Amino acid sequence: MATVKTKFRASSSKTKEGTLFYQVIHNRVARQIHTNYRLYPQEWDSERKEIIFPPGTGEIRRNYLVSLKTAVQEDSKRLKSVVLRLERTDNTYTAEDVVSKYLSPADNCCFISFAQNLIGQLRQIGKRCTADTYTTAINSFARFRRENDILLDEMDSDLVTAYESYLKSIGICPNSISFYMRNLRAIYNRAVDKELTVQRHPFKHVYTGIDKTVKRAVPLNVIRQIRELDLSLRPVMDYARDVFMFSFYTRGMSFVDMAFLKKKDLQNGILSYRRRKTNQQLFIKWEKPMQELIDKYDTTGSPYLLPIIKSSSKDERRQYKSEAHRINRNLKKIGEQLGLVIPLTTYVARHGWASIAKSKNIPIATISEAMGHDSETTTRIYLASLDTSVVDKANSLILKSL
Template identity: 65%
Template sequence: MASLKIKYRHSSIEGKAGTLFYQVIHNRVARQINSGYKIYPDEWDIFNSQIIIPAKTGENRHRYLVSLKKCIKEDTSRLKDIMIRFENLGYKYTADEIIEYYSAPPVNEYFVSFCENLIEQLRQIGKMRTTETYTTTLNSFKRFMHSQKRDRDIPFDNVDSNLMIEYEQYLKFQDICPNSTSYYMRNLRAMYNRAVEKELVIQRYPFKHVYTGIDKTIKRAVPAKIIRQIRDMDLSHDSSLEYARDLFMFSFYTRGMSFIDMAYLKKSNLQNGFLSYRRKKTNQQLLIKWEKPMQEIIDKYDTMGSSYLLPIILDAEADERKQYKSAAQLVNSKLKKLGEQIGLPIPLTSYVARHAWASIARSKNIPLATISEAMGHDSENTTRIYLASLDTSVVDKANSIILKTL
């Protein structure tokens, strides 16, 4: 295997600073890399090959030398990583190849840098949801790296099962639940697999010993009597609570429509007594018969001058996604308070409306295939064969039955 030395070259001009350089030796061939770092002879320990800080060093020079020590540590660590990588590749490499690789290292050969570049590419093509998901995951992984004093980037060869097991343990110590841990692992795996596809790394299955499944979560559905109680609450004293409740009920009335789909509903989506839209998550087209309670909510809010049906995205000139996310946070915060007021044993969120609709539909003996179609699921494989010919009037009838139970 190649070896590495740090050496000091004195200046040819007396009193001037000399230069540090790295010497890479492999198969008795020595090559040099000029670091570009300048220090004086009394600042170099020739026996231990390291920078020293003389006693009478000024404050600015002291900071410079401390910074230089950190840079040298990072440079030599990277060079050693390259040497290990070349050794693991199993072919006869040369010292010149190490120098060449170090001088112009492909950014994508390093895991965190690759992930950051991937996220930026996704952002540029408008994949905002994936961008946010990957960013959240990578930030968590970076915090783990920092906790392990691994602030520098890591080569793909160092992304192995041991590292992922360490990361999983870190998440457990942070009291992250198994489903959230799995969420981070699945996203990291997705980014890693992108690198495999680009042939930047050989597939070594670093996630094979960590949990990437999905546990059953606490039941989030509530019965019809709770939905009625939420609907009938007098919230005129607090407009923000009333706003959150109304959007919750609109979601329920529209067969558990997700908040993001509600946010982006346009007035043009409502025509001839039917609300037509595409799910953001699956791109599936859904058609909902317009019912009286839906209109009652729309009539409560002034959306004149807006192309949107609901008062969620208010400023067409501002960032729409930021407005949607801000509204979602507000609504879920207020719903949590509502849930506490009525003594719910589970946190009340906008997603509870979706669970509740499905649960109540099932309790009314509405077929699973009908429920799946109504909610726009694309992973109900056991019901898919029935969905192709399912008449939308069956779904509309199902929704009417549920609304009447209130």
């Protein structure tokens, strides 16, 4: 196995700084890697091969030496990772190979570059949702790294724990931290599957669970207030309120599912759609309040039931995401107008429907089926035996209470 040493080369002038360099030795052949790290002879311990702080070192110089020492440690770690990666291959390698790979690491050997390549591949095969979540996570990690990439072999628990501390320091909530960690872990595991690195379990000491969500439901009287609010002079807020109410009327349908509803999905008084998140097929009895909202908006020439996606010739995903931001921004204004203590968003309609259904003693299994939940085994067992008419009766009961 190749060995790596850090060495100091003194200046020919005793009053000037010397430089550090790395020496790679393999099969009795030595190669050097030069650095721009400069220090005085008295700041280098030749026996222990490390930077030291001689007596009388000022604060500014000490800070410089500390940063230099950290840089040397990171470089040494990276060099050793290159050696280990070459050792794992069946091919013979030279000291020159170590130096070459250190100076010009391949994109697929670096974590951020690997993630970006992976995201591009996912978009090409149509997995845009996964690509978007990976993009959000890797952009956060890149900000933490100040856009400096890192070798896959350098991804360890210390680095990931430092990233977690960084997220906490800028006020990111536990569930969002967990979201970032779970997606970064998925990216890392893909690199392991491709044998670009060995599994070091760098995410084992950080939080990847899900905290209990802060209550986002509102009671029935607030839903009534939202429905009856006079917004005739503020059409954009009126539209945002209608989208909110449509979600509530349809058992808390998620915004993405509402956006992609098509007119052909409504047949013989039944609205049928497949959840984008779980691919579960759902059926909803068409009720009068739903039709009243649909009749308010002219969607002539559009295949969509709601005017969220306005042009099939443009990027539909970008349209619905842009509209979601706009609608939620206006819903928050409505919530502030009503004096709500929680931000009003389309998601509140989903939480609200479930909370109100539970308050009316509707069975949890019925609520689960109504909302398209399929993540718990026990829920699936109960759902398998439910008749959809039970769900429709539950929804009718809630709508009549308004």
